[in-house]
Amino acid sequence: MSDTKDQDGKARLSLRPAGRLELGRTVDAGSVRQSFSHGRSKVVQVEVRKKRAPGTPPPVTATPAGGGTRPSGGSGRPGSSGVGSRALTASELATRQRVLADQQRDAAKRESEAREEREKISILSAAEEARRREDDARKAEEEAVRAAKEEATRKALEESDRRAAEDSAKRAAASPASAAPAPVAAPAAPAAPRTSPGETLRLKTPRAGEEDEDQRPVRRLGAAVPPRKAPLVAPKKGDADRRRTGKINVQAAIEGDDERVRSIASMRRQRDRERRQAELERLRADQVKVVRDVILPESISVQELANRMAARAGEVVKTLMKMGVMATITQNIDADTAELVVQEFGHRVKRVSESDVEIGLEGEVDEDDDLIKRPPVVTIMGHVDHGKTSLLDALRKTDVAAGEAGGITQHIGAYQITTEGGEKITFIDTPGHAAFTAMRSRGASVTDIVVLVVAADDGVMPQTIEAISHAKAANVPIIVAINKMDKPGANPERVRNELLQHEIVVESLGGDTQEVHVSALKHTGLDKLEEAILVQAEILDLRANPSRDAEGTVIESRLDRGRGPVATVLVQKGTLWTGDIIVAGAEYGRVRALIDASGQNVKTAGPSIPVEVLGLSAVPSAGEPFVVVEDEARAREVAEFRQRKLRDKAAAGQIAGRGTLDQMLARIQAGVQKEVGVLIKADMQGSAEAIQSVVMKLANEEVKVRILLAGVGQISESDIQLARASSGVIVAFNVRATAQARDLATRESIDIRYYSIIYDVADDIEKLVRGRMAPKVRENFLGYAQIRKVFDITKSGKVAGCMVTEGLVRRGAGVRLLRDNIVIHTGDLSQLKRFKDDVREVARGYECGLSFAGFQDLREGDVVECYERELVPA
Incomplete structure (x- = not known):
């Protein structure tokens, strides 16, 4: 139905169909196989329609009613391009041209995409065609083989039927004449297989490698054999006859068959895997078992053990689990367990000790040709205040002694001087105080020569004897330097005689020990001392x-x-x-x-x-x-x-x-053992060591001294925390606490004691130890009383009538009962009476009545000793 216009210009209805566009469409049709996941694919019919180029005028058709012509599809409405329509404005023309240009660009883009799609389709179609040809050739070969086998089977069946027919004819001829002859089938026709009514003959397609005779069906004798048909073989997936033809819609694509076809990439990956597997098997077959020497220390981690065996850590963990050891790769195992694991892997074990890391640390012995002359190392030793540092200052032309706290040396100093002759001598100054025994021992062990300094006015002292012992223990020659010869009371002869008592014989007395008279204050005899040192060094080579x-x-x-x-x-x-x-x-x-x-x-x-x-x-x-x-x-x-x-x-x-934990707790609970914790911080390692030795000597059986820490450096917050946790005191020797440590010590009430002289350290720690000791009990004797008469009182028990013979007897005091001068009871007085009155004490010459708490064995003639206890500080 369409609308037309009459002569008045009015539109009228018409049953005639409107004119249609007569546009010719060119269609390119083809098929393409779509590939999906998991190897599935589908054959899809594709149509490619060519678009009409923009700007092409539509074909002109006749108007259904009325004269004139109009473009096909014109409606005659205002704004249309038909006859009588208004002209387009400039903006509308511009818009139309812009739309046409966009359509042209879109068409060109779609054309390029279609061209790319066709190229992809052609590539896929070529690969599919090649694969299809390969499948057809393979199936043709299989059909030929199958047909040959079926032909052989058919001939065998025919021969069998023929023989059966001949046998049946012979049996019929030999039967009696009365018997009716049995009808014989025409020999020209092939015998049908013997089947029951309604039964069909089923032939099993012979498989490759199977005999046809084994697949022969059971037939009746004399039955006709129908002509054999080609067996029905189900076509394989992907065959050409199974392809979908025609168009495909969305429903068909969703509900279509799920045939699976392996892609070329999948087959290529499988071939790569098979090739790699074959190479790996070949390598394993050619591989030779490597046996390694595995070095095992006393303890080793599982990961390190695996690395040394060139094995996986997981395999080592599995081996340990089989042995009943549950360990992770970061845990350590002992050498015995590691040895079992190494033997399980087939390697050799080489056990080493942790101390083996020090093997080869020191160098080899030097050859004589490589040795050259070196300066001697001289250690100055002697008693405190005998002038060791002053003598060294005189040799060095310095004043070290003036800077020492308290005028004593409290650490080791090492110096080197050059004599007037150009020779070099290395001096080591050691402390002379009793606390620095370890320092003197170290000085004697590293030295070549020991210079024993003895004051001429003081003679041999305890630390002098100790220095002699250290020198003899180190097998070091001694040079005796008698110092302070400038003093009025100097007596070198006394020094020589005292040295004889310690097996030191100087040259003036016929010995081999050099003796030099020096004065560090007046700088006299220093050149002779240097000469003696050089002579001794020359002897030592x-x-x-x-x-x-x-x-x-x-x-x-x-x-x-x-x-x-x-x-x-x-x-x-x-x-x-x-x-x-x-x-x-x-x-x-x-x-x-x-x-x-x-x-x-x-x-x-x-x-x-x-x-x-x-x-x-x-x-x-x-x-x-x-x-x-x-x-x-x-x-x-x-x-x-x-x-x-x-x-x-x-x-x-x-x-x-400390013993075991139970023992320590028992001692603390019983109040038997008390402890003083000391944290030592010093400026030098040797000073801290000396203070530690001094403090440890102050301990006794009742109060133990425990060194919480002995180190060097300033006092830090961690030191305060350690002292607070152990209720200890901090000894600071020539060091100070940081500002944060001082504030923390003030808040926690931690005692920090600063010292610069070791004497003060020993005195204060000794007082601290004594303060921790329990006070002692002292007995004060009061008097004696002799038992003259024993009374047995019903309510009070036995009461002794006594005469005080010496001192006095006091109520509440301790008493001992002596019988024949042997103590048979020790306890307290429960009652003290004079006549009937309770009294506090009874003096000598008076009578009194005594009763003992918990003791009734009283006899006449026994003596009662009365005393009182008093607590005195330790």
């Missing part, structure tokens, strides 16, 4: 090899606030260079700087040269040896081993000193 790694001893160590740990070392072998990695006791580090005795930075330090070393990880213990190692890993390994040894030793000492 002191030599060393400077062209090797350095070895030596830590003389003293301290913690400097600005420079960190500082160690004063004496190089004994080789040459120490800046940048060397050294191990000093349980500490290690790289040498950052070397400072000589005059305070100057130096690059190297040869044999017999004392220097300060900067760069260690912590403060080493004084007296420990140091050695240069090849790398930092070796230094760390050695230092960690030594630190473990020190921790184990300290733990064992604490356990041995």
